Amino acid sequence: MTTSERLIEATRELLWERGYVGTSPKAIQQAAGAGQGSMYHHFAGKPDLALAAIRRTAEEMRATAEGALNGGGSAYARVEAYLLRERAVLRGCPVGRLTMDPDVMASEELRAPVDETLDWLRGRLAGIAQEGLDSGELAGPLDPAELAATIVATVQGGYVLARASGSPAAFDTAVRGLLSLLSPRTSRTS
């Protein structure tokens, strides 16, 4: 792996673990096994390096989500596959956690990949929800965009609950609750 690659990968790990504010150039250099001069040769500074790292992480998250969402089956089955896919729950979402980073949110450039990724995910899920409504698998009145936002929010919030309690169980519990609400297999009408 090239030095530039190692710097980006080290930054990705540290951003995930400690966030932007909590990640120092020195820590990046040590994790990457690169000197100061090397880092500043390849990147203009911490924001520039973070941008490269965030873009790559965003791309990876998108690819991972797409892998679960295009697996075929009913709309419900695809959403379920997305919700139940394996996750490093206690590490949190490497993209979503950046929204709690003041310096990332303050930078138009750094926030853009975060926004675009979550926005893409919502759109993708809304499309699937729409299919479910069209086929009658999901019975309205339900708004596809609202459902999609609820699904993404449950996942992002599931990470919060899991980290707070120190156990992945809380994430799973939230997801199971959502799946019960979405489940087309059982009547829940009062």
Place this chain on the structure above:
Amino acid sequence: MTTSERLIEATRELLWERGYVGTSPKAIQQAAGAGQGSMYHHFAGKPDLALAAIRRTAEEMRATAEGALNGGGSAYARVEAYLLRERAVLRGCPVGRLTMDPDVMASEELRAPVDETLDWLRGRLAGIAQEGLDSGELAGPLDPAELAATIVATVQGGYVLARASGSPAAFDTAVRGLLSLLSPRTSRTS
């Protein structure tokens, strides 16, 4: 307000805005209008002051939630009141955001109030969900604890979506989606 009070309040604001890692003693002192000696006289250091601030914020969040949840009406109405209560959405949850702070999560003492608050909230909502199930307002099979976790997760994740997009709208969208799923007023059976 006493100096000690001003230090705690300033710390609460800064923890909400910038997190623990992003908040320096100097910034706290300036915001509180207190000198270094003053801060270290009243508190042992940054962790000690943060603990006082986090405990107070946790207590406040609990009181605010309780205010919405004990408003009377049906189970659905109380959950709705909680979900639709006014929030500084773009600021995020002052308790939930701490779960993304590595130094807070690494400290048993600092994490405890965060864990306890979200745990209390889940329990409180589970009780209300149970009432809804008992009265037939909500039709099973739904697990009260799962529903509660989904509700809290949707709120916590709603903050993430809102901050990512730079607009409170995403929070509202996620909440409306959840309310539609919970709504007892309409048949959604396939």
Place this chain on the structure above:
DNA sequence: GTCTATAATTAGATAGAC
């Protein structure tokens, strides 16, 4: 209780040799 030194360490770079 509050204030002003003082200080070791880190943050975030720049400069220039190799």
Place this chain on the structure above:
DNA sequence: GTCTATCTAATTATAGAC
């Protein structure tokens, strides 16, 4: 491309006068 100074400011305190 990488390395070793060098640099200014911030971080997180401690010491001791007032």
